[in-house]
Amino acid sequence: MILSSIIWARESFKIKVLTENIVHIKNVVCGRCIATVEGILSKLNIPYKNVSLGEATLLKDLSTEEYTAFKLELEKVGFALIEAKNKRIVNHIKSILIDEVSNSTDQKKLSEILSAELHYEYSHITNLFTAEEGHSIQSYFNKLKIEKAKELLEYDELSIAEIAYQLGFSTAAYLSTSFKKQTGITPSEYKKMQIKDRKGLDHV
Structure with missing residues (x-):
């Protein structure tokens, strides 16, 4: 009787270990994007541990039907599941850099940021990115920073020198040179334009 009770207790209080399944998602680059993915997972009744920039940690392996439904829901809002390893790494790199341009005020080296986040040598990271994208990290x-500069110019709250400092350009002149090289006009000329030509950072 005592032995039966012990066995019953062990079975009743056994902790189920859930399998964690990390999936990588393109274009999840901001807090609103994360909230959207969380909403999709809840809608599809897919249990998850957390959603972060570029990835979601699920608490189960998806069936074919669940995977297809999740993929379709993501595509409806401009996201996409990434399956190839190198593509996942490139997407992670982009998410890190978009977050860096959007939120960081630290003047860290690009190599330090990416190596710390991805746990690879920077030479490996940059070679992989160039091979996949056809241009360097x-x-x-730089393209991200110019698009961010456009946004800050539109707000008209900072001087060109302040924008240059915030985005890691050594001088306002260097920002102006880079800006004109990418857009064909100077920052001052851009501010005067009636119709602004600016991309979202996730579309650069």
Whole structure:
């Protein structure tokens, strides 16, 4: 009788270990994006541990039907599941850099940021990115910074020198040179435009 009670107790209070399944998602680059993915997972009754930039940690392996439904719901709002390993890494790189341009005021080196986040040598990271995208990480990062500069110019709250400092350009002149090289006009000329030509950072 005592032995039966012990066995019953062990079975009753046994902790179920859930399998964690990390999926990588393109274009999840902001808090609102994360909330959207969380909403989709809840709608589809897919249990998850957390959603972060570029990925979601699920608490189960998806069936074919669940995977297809999740994929379709993501595509409806401009997201996409990433399956190839190198594509996942590139997407992670982009998410890190978009977050860096959007939120960081630290003047860290690009190599330090990416190596710390991805746990790879920077040479490996940049070679992989260039092979997949056809241009360098630095080129992509500069494009992000110019698009962010456009946004800050539209707000008209900071001087060009302050924008240059916030985005990690050494001088206002260097920002102006980079800006004109990418857009064909100077920051001052952009501010005067009636119709602004600006992309969202996730579409650079």
